[in-house]
Amino acid sequence: DAGITQSPRHKVTETGTPVTLRCHQTENHRYMYWYRQDPGHGLRLIHYSYGVKDTDKGEVSDGYSVSRSKTEDFLLTLESATSSQTSVYFCAIRRAGTNTGELFFGEGSRLTVL
């Protein structure tokens, strides 16, 4: 399972509060991703990282920021949560290379913004 853990797994918060989700990996993979999954939309990329302090935006990055100060941790922050950010958030890693590139996902973090 590539040793990926997400925390918290469940969170309920109020509109306007900051929220940080953590993704931790134990296998030193370079590429890490944050996705959100919503009914009718499938998985959508929020941000990704290709190394320590190297991050880039995905297709739904507005309202989110990320940080990667260590290889093993990729943090997703909602500076001021809104109800539209109620979703299930998945972290993923990718084994890069010619014959690999397989994806491994965390178990998901369910966020409810009231």
Place this chain on the structure above:
Amino acid sequence: KNEVEQSPQNLTAQEGEFITINCSYSVGISALHWLQQHPGGGIVSLFMLSSGKKKHGRLIATINIQEKHSSLHITASHPRDSAVYICAVKAQGGSEKLVFGKGTKLTVNP
């Protein structure tokens, strides 16, 4: 129009039946992924393909690059195969973005 289209959206089968789930895409790709998600559960990678065919147990994935089409087959289906199956493609050109289909919900009845 979504760049990745899956069919069918929902599929109900009887245990033992042969299952086919289809994925069509509109862009040039460097890789295609098949993922499985059980109800309330996490997402598991089944296959990553760039050409040809791969087999793992009762699961077979094929891809036709020229036709921009991939299929996931399940032989001798079982109720534990009930899940949502998701196709995702990685476009050519070095982008890290994956484009996901909306998934096919499979229910296998005993």
